[in-house]
Amino acid sequence: MRPTLRSALAIVEADLQVRLRRDDLLFIGHFALGFAAKRAAPRLSLAVLFAGAQLADLMWPFLLVAGIEQVRIEPGITAFTPLDFVSYPYSHSLLFLAIWGVLFGLICAGVARERRMVGWIAALVVSHWVLDWITHRPDLPLYPGSEKLGLGLWNSVPGTIAVELTMLAAGVWVYIRATRARDRVGRRGFAAFVGFLLATYAVSLGPPPPSVPVLIVSAVVGAALLLIWALWFDRHRTPIT
Ligand SMILES: [Zn+2]
Numbered sequence: 001m002r003p004t005l006r007s008a009l010a011i012v013e014a015d016l017q018v019r020l021r022r023d024d025l026l027f028i029g030h031f032a033l034g035f036a037a038k039r040a041a042p043r044l045s046l047a048v049l050f051a052g053a054q055l056a057d058l059m060w061p062f063l064l065v066a067g068i069e070q071v072r073i074e075p076g077i078t079a080f081t082p083l084d085f086v087s088y089p090y091s092h093s094l095l096f097l098a099i100w101g102v103l104f105g106l107i108c109a110g111v112a113r114e115r116r117m118v119g120w121i122a123a124l125v126v127s128h129w130v131l132d133w134i135t136h137r138p139d140l141p142l143y144p145g146s147e148k149l150g151l152g153l154w155n156s157v158p159g160t161i162a163v164e165l166t167m168l169a170a171g172v173w174v175y176i177r178a179t180r181a182r183d184r185v186g187r188r189g190f191a192a193f194v195g196f197l198l199a200t201y202a203v204s205l206g207p208p209p210p211s212v213p214v215l216i217v218s219a220v221v222g223a224a225l226l227l228i229w230a231l232w233f234d235r236h237r238t239p240i241t
Pocket residue numbers: 024056057092128132
């Protein structure tokens with residue numbers, strides 16, 4: 001292999017590891033709510049529900065690249081994550097998440113032809129703010145320029161892990177009861193996904209990301225990987241109605 005290619009691959013691999021190790025994307029509580037939402041919206045792919053619960057974090061890297069929002073890496077700022085969310089009013093304020101939630105809900109309801117779904121999906125998108133409010137230190141705005149809120153669960157590693165694992169277990173349980181595997185992909189692809197979430201969570205006390213660009217690249221790569229994976233196994237499971 002050519003040395004440049006090899007070092008490029010090494011960088012991508014390191015990015016992926018860092019991304020999957022610790023930060024907002026793998027806050028597994030968001031995935032827990034995505035799993036649970038399948039009960040309310042069985043016609044939508046689990047990947048769409050994950051995208052709803054994680055919409056804030058999916059928009060965030062692009063807003064960082066555009067220079068509209070800012071983050072800093074500050075080891076020790078909380079016990080759980082080294083990220084200092086300096087400014088992210090468009091991806092993470094309560095007001096904007098409500099707006100994105102209604103828009104995303106309208107699109108989903110249009111695709112699934114189910115009008116009642118708008119409220120559910122909007123609530124799922126806004127749930128991101130509520131979970132982040134519980135875990136983040138006071139860095140979450142209500143609207144651009146407002147005071148910032150956050151209860152700071154991330155200051156306690158055992159507390160964070162206890163809450164997130166409980167939520168994930170509950171979400172997975174709801175999903176298992178709401179769907180039935182049609183084949184091996186539906187069974188094993190799903191089990192492997194949950195195992196992957198848990199395994200990456202178990203090593204979540206790795207080193208902080210080396211730089212913001214690394215964080216951004218790995219945010220996008222990590223999100224794409226997990227969404228495609230969810231799209232895949234969910235298609236091999238049938239909703240139980
Ligand atoms: Zn977030």
